[in-house]
Amino acid sequence: SYTFPIAPYCLKMFQKRWYVFALSINEDRLRIYGLDRFENIEITKDHFKFPSDFNAKDYFSSFFGVVIDEDIPLQRIVVRAFGAHQHYMRSLPLHLSQKELYSCNEYADLELTLRPTYDFIMELQSYGTMIEVVEPQSLRQIMKCCISDLCRLYEAPMMK
Template sequence: MAVNQTNKIVWLVDTIRKAGKISFVDLNQKWKENELMSDGIDLSKRTLHKWIDVISDTFGITVSNEGRGEYRYYLENPEDLHNGSMERWLFSTNSVSNALIENRCLHNRIVLENVPSGLHHLENIMEAMKHNRRLRIVYHDYFGNTDSLLIVEPYILRLWHQRWYVVANTLNTRNVRRFCLDRILELSIMNEAFEMPDDFSAEEFFRDCYGVMSDEGWPNATRVRLKASAFQANYIRDLPLHESQNEIERNNDYSIFELYIRPTYDFYQEVLRMGTQVEVLEPNDMREGLIDMIKIMGEKYTR
C-alpha cells in the first residue's frame, strides 16, 4: 500500500487530535517515529504549513497555533470530525487506510466487508454532476426483472449500507428516482446539459428518511415510538437510527425511543431485523403493517 499526501495529512490531523495540543518538536518526533510516513526524514515547517492549508480545503478542519509559549498546534473545530458530512467520511476512510498501512503485517487477520460492483461508474457520474451533463444508462430493475434504457440528470450520490446510489431526474418518466450503481449495466455521459434546480437540496431530500427510500408514494414523516429491550437499547443508543432520535424513557427492562421519520420499506426492514428485541408502539398503521408482515413470515415456517 503506497502512502500518498492524503494519508500524510490525515495522520497529521489524527496526531494533533489525539494530543489535544502539540509542539512542533513533539510533532516532528512522532513523524520521524512513523517510518512508513516519513522514511525517517524530518518534517519541515514549510511542509507542515502547506498541509495545514490542504487540511482546511479538504476536510474543513482548522489547525491553529497558540502563538505563545510552546507554540503548540491544535484543532479549532474538532467537533466537525463527528458530523455526517462528506469531509467527515473522507477523513474516516483515510484514517482507516492509514491504520491498515501501518499494520499491514496483520493482513491475514483483518477481514473487510466486500463492496458490490458498480464502483467503476462513480467517476463518470461525478464528472457528469460536476458539469451538469445528462447520463444515458441501461438499468436492471429487480422488481420487473427488466432492463431499461433511460436518460437521467444526476442530482445526488449517496452511500448507504455499502452500496452507492445516484438520485436523478428521469426524463423518460419525468420524476426523481434513485438508482443503485451495481444495477447499472451501461453508462455514458451525454453532451446534453441540464440545469440543476436552485431549490434542490440533498440534505432536504433525505432529511426525514431512514435510508435511501425518499421517492414519492411513501408516507410523510411522522412520530415513531420504538420500545427496545435494555440489551438492544444499547445498540440503538450507540448508533442512532435517525438524527431525530430521542430516548424518552429508560429503565432496567427497556427504553422507549422517539423518532420523526418517514416509515418507508427500508425502515420496516430495519425494525424487523432487530426481531423480538423491539416493538413499534406508534404509529398504529406501521404497527399493523408489521403485524401483517410477521404473520406472513410465520405462515412460511408453519406449512
C-alpha cells in the same frame, strides 16, 4: 438492459451500496438508481439546470434509506428497545431524528420522525424481539401482519 438519460442530483450510500438520485428525463420524475446495476455510464453533451433549492441532506431527512415514497406521510414513531439493545440503539441510531424519550433497566423508548417506507419496516423487522413499535398503531399493525406472514411461512411444510 436498456439506455436512458438521467440528470444526476447526488450520490447516496446505503447498506454498503451506492445509489444515484436523479431526474429521469423520460419519466420527468425523481428516481433512485443502484449504481451496481449500471453496465455503462456515458456523459453526454446534454445539459440540465440543477435546482438551486435542492439540498440532498434536507431531501433525504424524512426517509430512512433509499426507498423514496413521498405519498407516505411523515410520522412520529416510537420504538421500544429492550435490555442491552437499548445501548446499541443509542450508539447507532436508526435515523438522524432519533431522540430518547424514556429509559430504565428493562427498556428505552426512542422517538423518530420519518416516513415509514418499505426499507424502514424491513430494518425494524431485522431486530426481531429486541424492539417493539409502540406508536403509531398503523405501523404496529403493519409489523403484526409481517410477523403473522412469517409465522405462516414456517408453519407450512417446506416445498422441495
